[in-house]
Amino acid sequence: MxxxxxxxxxxxxxxxxxxxxxxxxxxxxxxxxxxxxxxxxxxxxxxxxxxxxxxxxxxxxxxxxxxxxxxxxxxxxxWFDRLPALASVADLLRTLAGSGWLVVLVTSAKDRELSALRRAIDADDAIAETSTSDDVEEGKPAPEPVRHALRLVRTPPERAVFVGDTVWDMRAATRAGVTAVGLLCGGIPRADLEEAGAAAVYRDPADLLARLGDSPFAAT
The missing domain is CATH 1.10.150 (DNA polymerase; domain 1)
Incomplete structure (x- = not known):
C-alpha cells in the first residue's frame, strides 16, 4: 500500500x-x-x-x-520571482519520492501563488499531487485539506505523515488521524507545535532529511 x-x-x-x-x-x-x-x-x-x-x-x-x-x-x-526555498527541500522531497512515498503539497495558496512556490522548490518531478484551499470548504486547522490530500493519492491516514510549521498544520493533521511532524523554520516555538499534536519536531527540512531514518517516516 x-x-x-x-x-x-x-x-x-x-x-x-x-x-x-x-x-x-x-x-x-x-x-x-x-x-x-x-x-x-x-x-x-x-x-x-x-x-x-x-x-x-x-x-x-x-x-x-x-x-x-x-x-x-x-x-x-x-516577491514571486524571488521566493526562497529552504535548504535541502528538493533533496528531501526527492529522497522520499525515491523511497516510494507519494509527495503531496497541502497549501492555502491560490493557483498563481502555488506556481511561484513550486518554481522556488524546483522539485516537480517528486510531487505527485497538490491540494489547495480551493479544493475544500474549510481550511486548516479543519481536517478537510488533509483528508482531501489523502483521497487524491488513495492513502489511509495511518499510512501518511504530514509536515508543517504551524499549530494549524498540527491540528489539521491530528484531526485527520495523520501523524504530524513540526518544523521550527516557520517561527513557531517547539512547545506550541508539540501541544498542537506534533509527534516530532525538527529544525528545518535539512534537519529532517538528516534524521529521516529515525523520524516518523521510518515508522510509517
Missing amino acids: DRAALFDVDGTLTDTNYLHVVAWWEALRQAGHRVPMHSVHRSIGLPGEDLLDHLLGGDRDPAQDDRLSAAHDTLYAT
Whole structure:
C-alpha cells in the first residue's frame, strides 16, 4: 500500500512566512487596522477569511474581506520571482519520492501563488499531487485539506505523515488521524507545535532529511 508524505508549503518548504506577515500587515494598515506583526505571524497558515477573523475579531467587517485579501495578494506577488526555498527541500522531497512515498503539497495558496512556490522548490518531478484551499470548504486547522490530500493519492491516514510549521498544520493533521511532524523554520516555538499534536519536531527540512531514518517516516 502506498504511503503519503504530505507537506505544507509556506514556512515549511519555502522561507515565506515573514513575507506574508509584511503583506498582511500592510494590507491591514492601508485599510486602517493597526495589528502588531507578531499577531499576524501567529495567524499565518489560516485561510484568508479565518485569518482576518482571528486578527480583527469584533472590528472585522466581512464586506472588506475581498479588498483586504486582494491587497495582500498584490503585495505578496511582488516577491514571486524571488521566493526562497529552504535548504535541502528538493533533496528531501526527492529522497522520499525515491523511497516510494507519494509527495503531496497541502497549501492555502491560490493557483498563481502555488506556481511561484513550486518554481522556488524546483522539485516537480517528486510531487505527485497538490491540494489547495480551493479544493475544500474549510481550511486548516479543519481536517478537510488533509483528508482531501489523502483521497487524491488513495492513502489511509495511518499510512501518511504530514509536515508543517504551524499549530494549524498540527491540528489539521491530528484531526485527520495523520501523524504530524513540526518544523521550527516557520517561527513557531517547539512547545506550541508539540501541544498542537506534533509527534516530532525538527529544525528545518535539512534537519529532517538528516534524521529521516529515525523520524516518523521510518515508522510509517
